[in-house]
Amino acid sequence: MGETATVLREEHIEFKKPNQLKEIWRRLKKDKLAMFGLIVILLIIVMAVCANFAADYEAVIKLNTKIRLQPPSTEHLFGTDSYGRDIFARCLYGARMSLAIGFFSAVLATVCGSLIGAMTGYIGGRLDSIIMRFLDIVSAIPSTLLALAVVAAMGSGVMKLCLALSFTAIPGFVRIVRSAVLGIADQEYIEACRAGGTSTWRILTRHILPNAIGPVIVQGTMEVSTMIRTIATLSFLGLGINPPTPEWGALISEAKEFLRTCPSMMLFPAGMLCLTAFSISVFGDGLRDALDPRLKS
Amino acid sequence: MQAVNNNPVPLLETRGLQKYFKVPKGMLHAVDGVNLSIPHQRTLGVVGESGCGKSTLGRTILRLLEATGGEVLFEGENILTYDKKQMHRMRREMQIIFQDPYSSINPRMSVVEIIAEYMIVHKIYPTQQQAFQRAAELMDFVGLARRYANAYPHELDGGRRQRIGIARALSLNPKFIVCDEPVSALDVSIQAQILNLLMDIQDEMGLTYMFITHDLSVVKHISDEILVMYLGQCVEHCGSDELFENPLHPYTKALLSAIPEPDITMRGKEIRAIRGEVTSPINPPPGCRFASRCEHACERCHRETPPLCEVGPRHFVACHLVKGEPVHV
Amino acid sequence: MNEALLEVKDLTVKYVTDLETVHAVNRISFSLGRGQTIGLVGETGAGKTTTALSIMRLLPERTGKVTGGEIRFAGQDLLAMPEHEMQAIRGEKIAMIFQDPMTSLNPVMTVGDQIAEALDLHNDQGRSREQIQERVDEVLSMVGIPPQRKSEYPHQFSGGMKQRVVIAIALACEPELLIADEPTTALDVTIQAQVISMIRELRDRLQTAMIMITHDLGIVAQTCDNVAVMYAGALIEIGSAEDIFLGGDHHPYTVGLFGSIPNLRSKAKRLTPIPGLMPDPTHLPEGCSFSPRCPHATEQCRTAPPAVYTRGSHRICCHLFADREGWKEDA
Numbered sequence: 001m002g003e004t005a006t007v008l009r010e011e012h013i014e015f016k017k018p019n020q021l022k023e024i025w026r027r028l029k030k031d032k033l034a035m036f037g038l039i040v041i042l043l044i045i046v047m048a049v050c051a052n053f054a055a056d057y058e059a060v061i062k063l064n065t066k067i068r069l070q071p072p073s074t075e076h077l078f079g080t081d082s083y084g085r086d087i088f089a090r091c092l093y094g095a096r097m098s099l100a101i102g103f104f105s106a107v108l109a110t111v112c113g114s115l116i117g118a119m120t121g122y123i124g125g126r127l128d129s130i131i132m133r134f135l136d137i138v139s140a141i142p143s144t145l146l147a148l149a150v151v152a153a154m155g156s157g158v159m160k161l162c163l164a165l166s167f168t169a170i171p172g173f174v175r176i177v178r179s180a181v182l183g184i185a186d187q188e189y190i191e192a193c194r195a196g197g198t199s200t201w202r203i204l205t206r207h208i209l210p211n212a213i214g215p216v217i218v219q220g221t222m223e224v225s226t227m228i229r230t231i232a233t234l235s236f237l238g239l240g241i242n243p244p245t246p247e248w249g250a251l252i253s254e255a256k257e258f259l260r261t262c263p264s265m266m267l268f269p270a271g272m273l274c275l276t277a278f279s280i281s282v283f284g285d286g287l288r289d290a291l292d293p294r295l296k297s
Numbered sequence: 298m299q300a301v302n303n304n305p306v307p308l309l310e311t312r313g314l315q316k317y318f319k320v321p322k323g324m325l326h327a328v329d330g331v332n333l334s335i336p337h338q339r340t341l342g343v344v345g346e347s348g349c350g351k352s353t354l355g356r357t358i359l360r361l362l363e364a365t366g367g368e369v370l371f372e373g374e375n376i377l378t379y380d381k382k383q384m385h386r387m388r389r390e391m392q393i394i395f396q397d398p399y400s401s402i403n404p405r406m407s408v409v410e411i412i413a414e415y416m417i418v419h420k421i422y423p424t425q426q427q428a429f430q431r432a433a434e435l436m437d438f439v440g441l442a443r444r445y446a447n448a449y450p451h452e453l454d455g456g457r458r459q460r461i462g463i464a465r466a467l468s469l470n471p472k473f474i475v476c477d478e479p480v481s482a483l484d485v486s487i488q489a490q491i492l493n494l495l496m497d498i499q500d501e502m503g504l505t506y507m508f509i510t511h512d513l514s515v516v517k518h519i520s521d522e523i524l525v526m527y528l529g530q531c532v533e534h535c536g537s538d539e540l541f542e543n544p545l546h547p548y549t550k551a552l553l554s555a556i557p558e559p560d561i562t563m564r565g566k567e568i569r570a571i572r573g574e575v576t577s578p579i580n581p582p583p584g585c586r587f588a589s590r591c592e593h594a595c596e597r598c599h600r601e602t603p604p605l606c607e608v609g610p611r612h613f614v615a616c617h618l619v620k621g622e623p624v625h626v
Numbered sequence: 627m628n629e630a631l632l633e634v635k636d637l638t639v640k641y642v643t644d645l646e647t648v649h650a651v652n653r654i655s656f657s658l659g660r661g662q663t664i665g666l667v668g669e670t671g672a673g674k675t676t677t678a679l680s681i682m683r684l685l686p687e688r689t690g691k692v693t694g695g696e697i698r699f700a701g702q703d704l705l706a707m708p709e710h711e712m713q714a715i716r717g718e719k720i721a722m723i724f725q726d727p728m729t730s731l732n733p734v735m736t737v738g739d740q741i742a743e744a745l746d747l748h749n750d751q752g753r754s755r756e757q758i759q760e761r762v763d764e765v766l767s768m769v770g771i772p773p774q775r776k777s778e779y780p781h782q783f784s785g786g787m788k789q790r791v792v793i794a795i796a797l798a799c800e801p802e803l804l805i806a807d808e809p810t811t812a813l814d815v816t817i818q819a820q821v822i823s824m825i826r827e828l829r830d831r832l833q834t835a836m837i838m839i840t841h842d843l844g845i846v847a848q849t850c851d852n853v854a855v856m857y858a859g860a861l862i863e864i865g866s867a868e869d870i871f872l873g874g875d876h877h878p879y880t881v882g883l884f885g886s887i888p889n890l891r892s893k894a895k896r897l898t899p900i901p902g903l904m905p906d907p908t909h910l911p912e913g914c915s916f917s918p919r920c921p922h923a924t925e926q927c928r929t930a931p932p933a934v935y936t937r938g939s940h941r942i943c944c945h946l947f948a949d950r951e952g953w954k955e956d957a
Contacts, residue, residue, distance in 0.1 A: 188401035192465065194361055196415035197388035210405045346814035454903060484669040485841060489886035489899030496895070511814065514888040518895060541890065555819035557844030559887060561871040571816050574784050 027290040034286020040279035044272070048095035055089035069262040078268040082258055087251070091269055094246040099276070101162055102228035109166035109227075110220040113173025118204050118212070120174065121181030131174070139171040144233060151239060161240060165230055169223050176219050180212040214288045221284025225277035232273060248273045306373045307334040308505045309358070309473055314367035316350075316357045323580040327353040329529035330367070332605065335473075335522075340499070340506040342520030342537065344513055344552070348575055350529040351509045355475040358507070359391055360384060371473070389419060392466040396478035398458035402450045402465075409433065409446040412464045419469060435464040440494060456487035460494070467498065476508045480515060492519060513556055517541060522611070525549050528578050528586040531605060535612035545614045548587045585617065593618055629701075630657040631835050632681070632803060636695035639676050639859075643689055646908045650676040653695065654861040656854050660802070663829065663836040665850035665867075667843060667883070671904055673859040674839045678805045681837075682722055683712050700802070718748035721796035725808040727788035731780040737791050738762050738776025744798045761798065769794045770824060786817035793825065800832060807839045822848060843887060847871055852939075855880050858905050858915040865940035875937070875953075877944050878920045914945065922946055 028034055064084035072079045078087035120128040138146070150164035184190065185208065193203050209216070232249025234240030241247040248269045255266035316328040327350040335341045345351045356362045358369050360376065368375045376387055395401035402411050412432035413425070422428045433443055439460040450458055459479060466474055476495065480488040496519060499506060510516050516523055516537075523540045525533040525548065533546040544550045551571040573590045585591070588598040597617050605613050606621030614621065639651040651673040658664050666674045679685045681697055683704060697704045699720065704712065724730045732740060741762045745753065753761065763773035769790040780788055789809060796804060806825065810818040826849055829836055838849055846853055847867065854864040855877065863870070863877040870880070882900035902919040905911055911918055917927040927945050934956040935947035947953045 188395045188397055189403045191356075191361055192393070192395065192401055192462075193414070195359055195388065195393045196418055196465075196469070197385045198414070198418045202418065207403055211403070346816060456903065485886045486669060486882060486900040487903070489888075489897035490901075492888070493897055493899060512888075513815070514890050517890060518888045518897065551816060553890075555815045556890065557819070557822065557842065557848045558890060559843035559847045559871065559884070561847045561867050574786060574817065575814075 024287075024290045028286055031286035031289065033282045034290075037279035037281070037283030037286065040275060041283060044095055044276055044279075045099060047092055048099055051089070051092040051096060055086060055092065069258060069265070071262070072264055079262065079264040081251075081254060081265050082262075087265060087268055090246040090251055091248070091272055094248045094251055094269065095272065095276075097158075097241055097245065097247040098228050098231060098249075098273070101158065101165070101231050102224045105162040105165040105169070105227045106220055106223040108162065109169035109173055109223055110216065112166070113170045113219075114177045114209060114212070114216050116170070117174040117177025118181050118209055121178040122185050122204055122208060123200070132178075135171040135174055138167075143168040144230065147230065147234060148237075148239060151234070156239075156242070158241070161231065161234070165227050168230070169226065173219055173223070176215050177212055180215045181208055184208050184211045213291055217288045217291060218284050221280050221287070225280045228273065228277060307370075308337045308372060309507070310334040310368075310370040310373075311358060312368040312370070314354070314357060314369060315365040316353050316362055317365045320579060325579045326350075326529045326581055327578065328357055328364075329581075331526075331529075331531050333524055333531065333534065335505055335507060338499070338503050338505055339521045340508055340519055342516035342523040343507060343509045343526060344511065344516050344523060345526035346511060346552075346575060348528075348578065349526045350578070351511075351526050352477055353529075354526070355393065355477050355507060355509050359393055359475055360387075361393070388415075389469040390471055391473040391475070392469065392471040393475045393477060394459075394462050394466050394479045397482055398455045398462060399482075401462050402458060404450055407447050407449055408436070408441070408453075408461055411450070411461055412436065412468055415465060415468045421469070432464070432468065435467055436460075438467070439464045439498075440490075454487075455483050456490060459483060459487075459491055463491075463494065463498070467502070470502070471504070473505045473507070476506055478510050479508075481510065481512060488515070495519065513552060525552065528575065528581065530586060531613070531615065532587065533612075533614050534605070535609070539609075539612055543609075543612075545608060545612070545619045546587075546616050547591045547593055547618070585615075629659075630698075631660045631662075631700060632658040632837075633698040634677070634681070634695070635698070637677065637680060637692065637697060638694035639673070639680050639685065640691050640693050641686075641689045642691055648907045649910055650690075650859050650907060651680065652859040652910075654854075654856070654859075655695075656852075656861065656864055658803070658835050658837065658852075660835055661829075661833040662852065663838055663850045664852040664854060665846035666837060666839045666854050666856060667841065667846055668856035669841055669904060671858075671907060672856040674856055675807055676859075677856075678722065678807055678837065678839055681805065682716060682720060683707075683709075684716075684722075714748070717744060717801070718750075718799045719801055720803045720805065721799070721801040722805040723789075723792050723796050723807065723809045725811050727785060727792050727812065730792050731788060733780050736777050736779055737771075737783070738766075740791070741765055741776070741795050741798050744795050748799045765794045765798045766791075768797070768828065770820075784817075786813055786821060789813060789821055790824070793821075793828075797828060797832065797834070801834060803835045803837070804829070805837045805839070808841070809838075810845065811840070811842075818845075825849070843883065855883070858910060859907060860915060860943065862916065862944065863940075863942045869938075869940040873940065875940070875942065875947070875950070877916075877942050878922055878946070879916050882919075914943075 062085065066084060067080050068082050068084040070076055070080040076086050076088065078091060081087055081090070116131060120131045146168045147164045150167055151161060154160045154164065190203060190207060193207055228248070231240050231247065232252065235247050235249030236253040238253070241250055251269035252266060255269070258265050311331055311333050314328055314331045318325040318327055331354060333341065343351045343354065353362060357364045364377055369377050371387070371390065376384070379387060409429050409432045412435055413428040416422060416428040416431060417425060422431065433446055436443055436446065441457060441460045441464065445453060445457070450461065479495065480491050483491060492515065498504060508516060508519050520537045522535065523537050524531050525546065527548050533540065533544070533549045540549065541553065544553055571590050576586065576589055583602055584599040585594070585603050588594040591598065601617070603615045603617045605615040606619070608614050608619055608621030634657070635655045636653045637651055637655070638653050641648040641650055654677065656664065666677065668674050676685070679690070680692055681704065685692070692705055699715070742758050745758050745761055762776055766773045766776055771787060771790055771794070780791070783791060809825065810821050813821060822845060838846065840846060850867055852864065852866055853870040854861050856862070857879050863880050865873070879900070885898035886900060888897060900919050905915055905918065911928070913929045914920070914927045914932050917923040920927065924945065932943050932945045934941050934943045935953040936956045937952050937954070941956065
């Protein structure tokens, strides 16, 4: 039958999905900037995890007024702060706190945000209007203020801080995912799914979200750096992590009085913060491209 | 091969099917009282210009859109009253092939996953590997080399992508397929390959088609009967050859004369270009919807909606100028 | 036809990127007399639009390169012309209509202003503002749009009306050559019929030469004096409309193309498509590029590129015509 007959039966073919992770990794490797970001992030994570080996927690909180405000030296790589504590050690331990809170609250916001966004976008109707109006109200409040309010209402604590942070990020997330989903829901392949009797949940999770993954990944990684910066802001204002627990924002906050006399005290934690935020952003961009099979070449 | 089915009950029938959309300016009458029937293993071509409601008709029949009124009978049963569970089973019986081979398949799934998706959803096979195996057989069937099984759609051209769409539609062994402009996005030589493939599949699997298109020359090749739509209504419905030899509705005549033919001896042929453009389907006034463009329109045409009348054996026309017996539903 | 208005000779165009080289147009030659219409026929990727863009010198700057041949328009070599002179020719002497009327109009400018802008850009006659407005009215009524509608915006027009506006802009300066790239593909048949008959009438009235790019042999039959069939960037057959539509000798691809279109007159249910697909333009096959799909292909076809054989105005690029009676190899 026409062209059909001309096709030779080929031998058994394995239907293994071409190893997705391997494919993604192969594509990611080509992106120099993203790889730089990844390496920096990994380095910082390793350093944060291995902070114990570099310095005792003792060195982080113990006061030693004899060696206060020293410039960088071989003994104290980043110098010391106003209480004579080693800034390098404080930065390392601070990274633990900043990264943990940043990643955890960003993941929380990503999951909640994309599910809500996908639902409102695909199901639409009244549910959509109610959720969107509620989120409009939430996003009318400045996010730092909102986080402050949530912290004030729930009390402080790392876990509660995470919840507060992700809560402020959800509206933006929902909006981004929703608009991506609206575009995808119009495509004929979604209609084809419905014609085949695919359930709404499967359409959402298997067909819509994977196609909306680009903006989700970008927004998600952006959120990590935003979170790290927000927590720094909160700590700077004295409302995030309480001293003497080290955290980048808190370190910067402590350093502000000594900016003239001992700039290294501000420079190193701020530099770490910027470097981390930048690395995460470029890695996010690269990951988005790598996840898209259409950009294979 | 299946024996020719002489079942007197048509496979698919619609009665007074309506689909209105609410738009800011009022009600858009996309499909307005369409009656049609398609016997087993036959092809009904639905022809009309963009905006005439032909795609909406196909989607309303499949319940991808909920009808505003009327009935859709599948083997004698009104599927519009089916609940979610019954409808889910019904999805195995009727399928759709889309126009755009680019937007109708999920770009993030591999070819074999796309074809196997319905079988997985309907749990036809106990394991995913078996569904994939069946998908590969379907690939052979539609003329798609198995080496593309693990490829992604963007690696393939339009013709091959359209074959994926066809294999997917066949995966649940349906009885009825709505083909919504399946070849209009393809080049002529590929178009001919796909048309032949669709005809071969029909013979082999005993399928019934509703073939929606704006291209009259394509529809002639594949259809047994043709229904011409204008602004949501059926204006003429008859056998395929009859329509080309003896078109009766002024719109059908205009449509036929508008096709540029690849024949220079026809160059002198006067193109009876109809005046003006399609009027708005939003809150249409009573009367014949074609009246404002029709050169024969009289006062009655603007006042009274012409009923669909049987003017010859299985030849139905909705026009005041053509005499015939009104069809009662 | 004494002197040709447009002469394209051995035109070769490539799209070069870091990754690959696309051989879009390969040594095509044709000429077009004043007031005549030539149809460029072929499928997607045959190089029709690239040919048109090369004539307009609108190839994408970074990638598209004319690597050989010449394009002479009214005796001038377009390829050697500095950009500012070319700008004067574009729109005034050579105009182009694109396929999609939806995207070729500026949505935030009134239709009248868009036509006036085209006139203003090429205002050699020193028309005053009033004269330009008069001309706008004139052009609009020429394409069948009431001049009162000139203060409306594109979104207030239907698809067919928009394409009329596009044609009005193209014809406003009375160009000598009009390139129409699939002008009716996006339109419905009845509207297509209106637009085609309007284009035909205006062409005859204004004596504009025209290149009609289309995949629809029906439109070619209705509008063109000469027909050029393109395949994989090469011109495989060219001749008068009579040669192509009535003559018996054709390139196998042309035969396949005719076999693929559903014919309104024939009763045959099955079509006879060309098997296979167009070759990848980055790796064209050796010899004749149609040979992998050709039912008559021989060893020679797969190795040596075919010469051009002629009989009168009819030219075919195929080995099959090497010793056919009445056909001579072109020098």
